[in-house]
Amino acid sequence: MSFDGPSLSLRILKAVLAIVIVSFLLSAAYISSLVVERQEALKQVSRYNTSWLASQAVSEFTRLEQRLSAYAVPDGGIDPGEVQLRFDILVNRAKLLNDGEFQDFVSRDPERQETVRLLREALAAAQPLVDRIEEPGNAMKALALLQPLETKVTALASAANHYGAQRVTEDQHELIRLHWLFSSLAAGLIVCGFILLGLLGWHNRLLTRAHHDLRFLAENLQRTSDELKKANKALGNAYAELQHQNGVLQIQEIELRTQNERFNAALNNMSHGLCMVDATGHIIVFNERFAQLFDLESSVRPGTTLNELIAYAEARGREGAAALRQICAEQQELIRERRQATFIQGQPGGRTIAVSHQPMSDGGWVATYEDITERRQAESQIAYMAHHDALTDLANRVLFREQMERALAQSGRSETQVAVLCLDLDRFKDVNDSLGHETGDALLKVVAHRLRSCVREEDVVARLGGDEFAVLQTSVHEPHDCAVLAMRIVEALGAPYDIDGQEIVIGTSVGIALAAEGNPTPDQLLKHADLALYRAKSVGRGTFRFFEPEMDAQLQARRMLEVDLRKALANGEFELFYQPQVDIRRKAITGYEALLRWRHPERGIVSPAEFIPVAEDIGLISPLGEWVVHEACREASGWPAPLKVAVNLSPVQFRNRNLVQCVKQALEESGLCPSRLELEITESVLLQDNDTTLATLHQLRKLGLRIAMDDFGTGYSSLSYLRSFPFDKIKIDQSFVQGLSSRADCLAIVQSIAGLGASLGMSTVAEGVETEDQLVQLRAAGCTEAQGYYFGRPRPARDLTHSLEDFGPVRAAE
Numbered sequence: 016m017s018f019d020g021p022s023l024s025l026r027i028l029k030a031v032l033a034i035v036i037v038s039f040l041l042s043a044a045y046i047s048s049l050v051v052e053r054q055e056a057l058k059q060v061s062r063y064n065t066s067w068l069a070s071q072a073v074s075e076f077t078r079l080e081q082r083l084s085a086y087a088v089p090d091g092g093i094d095p096g097e098v099q100l101r102f103d104i105l106v107n108r109a110k111l112l113n114d115g116e117f118q119d120f121v122s123r124d125p126e127r128q129e130t131v132r133l134l135r136e137a138l139a140a141a142q143p144l145v146d147r148i149e150e151p152g153n154a155m156k157a158l159a160l161l162q163p164l165e166t167k168v169t170a171l172a173s174a175a176n177h178y179g180a181q182r183v184t185e186d187q188h189e190l191i192r193l194h195w196l197f198s199s200l201a202a203g204l205i206v207c208g209f210i211l212l213g214l215l216g217w218h219n220r221l222l223t224r225a226h227h228d229l230r231f232l233a234e235n236l237q238r239t240s241d242e243l244k245k246a247n248k249a250l251g252n253a254y255a256e257l258q259h260q261n262g263v264l265q266i267q268e269i270e271l272r273t274q275n276e277r278f279n280a281a282l283n284n285m286s287h288g289l290c291m292v293d294a295t296g297h298i299i300v301f302n303e304r305f306a307q308l309f310d311l312e313s314s315v316r317p318g319t320t321l322n323e324l325i326a327y328a329e330a331r332g333r334e335g336a337a338a339l340r341q342i343c344a345e346q347q348e349l350i351r352e353r354r355q356a357t358f359i360q361g362q363p364g365g366r367t368i369a370v371s372h373q374p375m376s377d378g379g380w381v382a383t384y385e386d387i388t389e390r391r392q393a394e395s396q397i398a399y400m401a402h403h404d405a406l407t408d409l410a411n412r413v414l415f416r417e418q419m420e421r422a423l424a425q426s427g428r429s430e431t432q433v434a435v436l437c438l439d440l441d442r443f444k445d446v447n448d449s450l451g452h453e454t455g456d457a458l459l460k461v462v463a464h465r466l467r468s469c470v471r472e473e474d475v476v477a478r479l480g481g482d483e484f485a486v487l488q489t490s491v492h493e494p495h496d497c498a499v500l501a502m503r504i505v506e507a508l509g510a511p512y513d514i515d516g517q518e519i520v521i522g523t524s525v526g527i528a529l530a531a532e533g534n535p536t537p538d539q540l541l542k543h544a545d546l547a548l549y550r551a552k553s554v555g556r557g558t559f560r561f562f563e564p565e566m567d568a569q570l571q572a573r574r575m576l577e578v579d580l581r582k583a584l585a586n587g588e589f590e591l592f593y594q595p596q597v598d599i600r601r602k603a604i605t606g607y608e609a610l611l612r613w614r615h616p617e618r619g620i621v622s623p624a625e626f627i628p629v630a631e632d633i634g635l636i637s638p639l640g641e642w643v644v645h646e647a648c649r650e651a652s653g654w655p656a657p658l659k660v661a662v663n664l665s666p667v668q669f670r671n672r673n674l675v676q677c678v679k680q681a682l683e684e685s686g687l688c689p690s691r692l693e694l695e696i697t698e699s700v701l702l703q704d705n706d707t708t709l710a711t712l713h714q715l716r717k718l719g720l721r722i723a724m725d726d727f728g729t730g731y732s733s734l735s736y737l738r739s740f741p742f743d744k745i746k747i748d749q750s751f752v753q754g755l756s757s758r759a760d761c762l763a764i765v766q767s768i769a770g771l772g773a774s775l776g777m778s779t780v781a782e783g784v785e786t787e788d789q790l791v792q793l794r795a796a797g798c799t800e801a802q803g804y805y806f807g808r809p810r811p812a813r814d815l816t817h818s819l820e821d822f823g824p825v826r827a828a829e
């Protein structure tokens with residue numbers, strides 16, 4: 016929209032208005048001057064009318080003549096004063112004829128001038144006559160002077176009348192003209208008024224339009240302002256967003272920089288060499304390790320190709336570059352086919368490089384290069400270790416199994432057979448425990464050496480773990496070959512050892528399994544040999560046994576026992592029997608040993624000697640032992656004090672961290688006084704992790720209960736265990752008690768144990784007392800308590816009366 020239109024028209028309108036107003040003012044001024052002029056004219060017409068002056072003068076002239084005539088007549092009745100008055104009036108009138116407009120009228124005509132002059136002269140001449148009018152004749156003389164002028168004065172008056180009439184006519188014309196003029200002016204003014212109105216209307220319209228435009232403009236302005244505000248706000252938001260983006264970008268930049276630094280750090284600290292090449296063969300980046308691996312410059316000019324880099328290095332006699340050239344040659348195919356691949360490059364110097372080639376989407380490629388020489392060596396070392404026993408350098412179970420597989424496969428195609436001989440060392444555990452692991456290890460090494468010397472080159476000797484060894488005997492023609500080897504081994508290993516100046520004697524038993532028939536697997540063969548070994552050990556040490564199928568049946572029976580045992584606790588098939596322990600001197604029951612019984616649904620009562628080792632093997636001994644402690648405490652809490660209850664603890668239970676808590680809980684729940692509970696442990700408990708076991712024993716002791724050492728005398732170094740923990744009681748193994756009558760050494764042992772107990776302040780209990788004779792000897796040896804069938808067999812709790820009489824035989828002993 017243009018703003019020139021309204022402003023221009025407004026200016027024009029203002030100019031027109033100014034012109035109209037000015038013309039209006041001028042017209043008004045002009046009309047007012049005309050009106051003044053007309054008023055003046057009218058005034059003159061009304062007061063100073065020429066014709067009137069002339070007629071007055073004629074009238075006075077006539078009156079004077081009449082007075083003079085009258086005066087001249089005696090007794091005319093005229094007063095001289097009156098003549099004098101008329102004369103003076105005429106003189107004044109005559110004077111007026113020389114003034115103003117009349118003079119103008121007179122001056123237009125010489126005759127009139129003559130008349131006026133004559134009149135003035137006549138009057139002047141008549142003056143003395145009138146002054147002395149009383150004098151006779153003066154009146155006539157004066158009249159004579161005036162009379163000649165009578166015609167002329169009348170003519171002057173007539174001319175004056177005519178002039179007056181003419182002037183009136185002119186004035187009328189003038190008035191008519193003024194009337195028209197005024198009317199025209201009024202009409203003009205009216206027209207101007209209309210024009211003005213029109214202009215005002217136009218102006219108004221212009222103003223309305225301008226106002227409308229203005230409002231439109233204002234609205235537009237408002238809208239634009241709103242839009243501007245919005246735009247401003249949007250701009251603000253955009254600015255904030257920009258700031259935010261900027262912040263994000265800055266963070267990203269920092270992160271990018273950090274990442275870049277990390278990337279560089281990672282790149283240059285990689286154990287692998289890395290090289291990235293673009294589609295045209297130019298190097299994009301490589302790391303320090305790459306340069307180091309191939310003896311290259313650590314930095315290159317951008318745009319260098321890998322071949323140029325290699326050529327440059329080769330020209331300087333760098334050997335590593337030649338290796339890279341070889342690798343690059345292998346990579347060529349991968350580059351061409353844009354294929355990912357990993358390959359290993361062996362190099363003349365014994366170096367091995369593993370290359371991982373990866374094409375990139377832009378046509379280039381990236382590859383990593385790793386010097387795996389050491390790893391290869393380590394791998395072969397690991398592979399060796401994975402198949403060999405670190406201590407003896409013999410084959411381990413894995414390699415032995417592989418060799419067995421191979422031998423079994425070959426034996427199918429040959430006349431000969433394969434046999435596996437399993438053996439373990441008798442008393443090795445004792446050596447290890449008493450002389451230390453180092454001695455044990457040294458002994459194992461010598462054993463391995465002796466074993467190797469017993470077999471042929473093609474046979475395999477393996478250490479399967481601990482003191483377990485196995486021999487894979489190939490080319491066996493008949494079982495006798497195996498027997499010969501087994502005997503050789505027993506003999507070789509049974510010979511004394513000199514370990515660090517210490518003579519050690521151990522023995523071995525051998526189990527033999529021949530892969531004669533049935534196409535056994537390596538595991539089966541090994542299991543058979545193991546079963547045969549078990550049998551060999553059970554019949555006596557230092558011998559060998561061949562596997563027989565019934566051994567497998569025993570294994571099956573054991574499996575079934577395991578299955579039944581697992582269900583027994585939940586089925587409530589266990590119960591406790593109690594065997595009295597008697598104070599030899601007082602001949603009174605001091606307490607009972609709780610002995611576990613399994614009431615098997617089919618087999619009836621099963622001995623703990625049979626199922627406890629199985630329960631220990633399959634991890635059932637802990638829950639079972641917990642049940643025993645709870646049950647024994649519960650039963651004993653119903654007995655009269657101070658009767659005690661002795662509970663057997665398996666070594667396996669000591670590996671359970673909850674043992675102390677379990678015993679504590681059993682005591683709390685039953686309310687049994689801790690001093691009435693006795694825990695029996697065997698030496699084997701102290702063989703395992705001694706410190707932990709001793710700590711557990713002390714914790715148990717702190718609860719206020721008593722600890723007894725069971726089966727004392729059967730172990731390798733029983734005496735040393737007595738030093739390690741202050742036991743409350745020693746239980747002499749029943750083998751010594753039962754040998755009392757037949758072996759002199761048994762009595763000596765019993766006596767010394769009893770003496771030891773007395774000196775250490777421990778009570779001594781002799782187990783397995785069956786006869787009165789034994790009891791007498793035990794009393795004489797100084798034992799304080801006894802336990803055995805002599806006093807009574809173990810019974811269920813419900814059958815206990817706590818009276819020795821009920822058990823019967825003791826009275827007979829007295």
Ligand SMILES: Nc1nc2c(ncn2[C@@H]2O[C@@H]3COP(=O)(O)O[C@H]4[C@@H](O)[C@H](n5cnc6c(=O)[nH]c(N)nc65)O[C@@H]4COP(=O)(O)O[C@H]3[C@H]2O)c(=O)[nH]1
Nearest residue numbers: 610611622623624627643663664665783784785803804805
């Ligand atoms: N020949 C003969 N034997 C006698 C005589 N007096 C008692 N016995 C038997 O000798 C064994 C003594 O128990 P032990 O040496 O602790 O030997 C126990 C003990 O080591 C273990 N045992 C029994 N109950 C438990 C138990 O609750 N927990 C654990 N861990 N082991 C238990 O089972 C072994 C065998 O227990 P049992 O068969 O009950 O056999 C018991 C008992 O019945 C006798 O005059 N002559």
